[in-house]
Amino acid sequence: MNKIPLYEKIGYAMGDAGANLVWRGALAYLAVFYTDTFGISAAAAAMLFLVVRLSDGVTDIIMGMIADRTTTRFGKFRPWILWSAPFLGLFMVLCFTTPDFNDTNKLIYAYITYIGLTLAYTVSNVPYSALMGVMSPDDTERTKLSSFRFAGAFAGGLLVMGFLPELVAYFGDGDNAKGYQLTMYLFAALLIVLMVITFVSTKERVIPHKTTSGNLKSELKDLTKNLPFIILPLLATTLFFYYREIYSGLFFAFIMTMMT
Missing domain, CATH: 1.10.287 (Helix Hairpins)
Structure with a gap:
């Protein structure tokens, strides 16, 4: 009764494959894109990553609080995977788009789009990670599910690491700015499809015990302290x-x- 069907395990793994189109793409290539194609200095890019990574640690906590309090007919965590998918795809493309701005406006654009990307990733990935815990009450099944998840993550990362440079060269035909943008259109479309598959194919079977005593507003107030x-x-x-x-x-x- 607690056994998770094979199609559902594969469907869950597709979510991490999609997430790693963003994670591996952003971490492995965004710094190089910013300095070599987008046109900001290495110091400015390093400060950008520093600021965003600091804020990311806080937004993860807040998103966890929000997801725990979500109640819909589709469950607590699955809806966030679906709702965040178009925004994740959008900011993925925007991050790898080179606008015709001056240096200052380019830097502002980079901050806005990269923060948007990390926020969209947080809104998607925190509930996605929590989803595994409510798909089955059986520890063995969750362990198997984790194995499928890591396989999906590896496949998504391999796709980016193996094909992104070639796709940039193919679509750009000598224009890296165009190549990156068109490649991200392709990856964003694939990302959305994979997230929809995860949403449709998975099921929340376990109702988590309510352990929070305060409301979201009071917990956010405690967090600021x-x-x-x-x-x-x-x-x-x-x-x-x-x-x-x-x-x-x-x-x-x-x-x-x-x-x-």
Whole structure:
């Protein structure tokens, strides 16, 4: 009774395949795109990634709170996968689009589109990760489901890493800006199809126990009081891995010591 059908496991895996079209594409190629094609400096790109990664740690928590309180006829988590798919595809294309702006406006555009992409990814991926826990109460089935998920993630990442440069060259025909944009149109369309498959093919069978005592507003208020304890370790870790020098290392060690 608790066994998850094979088609449903494959359908769930398609969600992580789609997510990795964004994750692997953004992480592996966006920095190179920003500096070599889009036209912003490496320092500006590094600061952009730093700011966005810090905010991402907070938005993940907030999205988890929102998803836990979602109640629809389709379940708690599946609707977010469907609702976020077009926005994820849209910002994926926008991030790899090069507008005819001056340097300042280009940087503003990069911030807006990259923050939009990470927010859309958070809205999609946090509920997607939680979905596995409500598809079956059986630990063995969830372990098998996790294996399918990682296989899907590997397939999505392999598709991007293996074909993106060739697709950029093919579609761009010497114009990398055009090549990146058209390639992302293709990946965005595939992403939306994969997310729809996940939504349609999966089912939420387990009703989570309600463990929250406060409403969303009160929990968000409590979160703001604890933001320094969330942001400081994220900031220290990010600075250390971005810069890898003595000062960032000392700051990282200091913050980690204070948190223990």
